[in-house]
């Protein structure tokens with residue numbers, strides 16, 4: 495009986511895992527005077543266990559923060575949960591990655607490398623296309 499329980503327990507651990515896939519990643523083109531930009535994407539968890547986005551880095555900015563926009567204002571969040579079987583969209587007016595202290599200004603047509611850090615899945619690298627976005631964003635609120 496004890497052996498059976500152990501086997502069931504182990505297979506349960508082996509099966510429950512997040513499976514992260516990222517698509518449609520893009521970075522906002524910004525005017526040369528801007529020191530900040532933002533990155534957006536769709537993060538899908540095809541696994542059967544939740545994961546959390548806990549941080550990110552990029553080759554064009556010194557600091558990347560996770561932000562959410564609430565009532566037109568941005569605020570920093572520590573982590574973004576990606577539930578199993580669900581997609582979480584990072585988009586203008588919602589969740590986004592804030593690229594702070596740009597070392598290079600993203601230009602339309604360029605590709606930017608972003609490394610996402612997940613609590614369970616570890617590092618996930620994505621290539622983001624730089625695009626022009628319509629409308630302004632409240633770049634400096636909350637900073």
Ligand SMILES: [Cu+2]
Pocket residue numbers: 532561562568569590591592
């Ligand atoms: Cu922000």
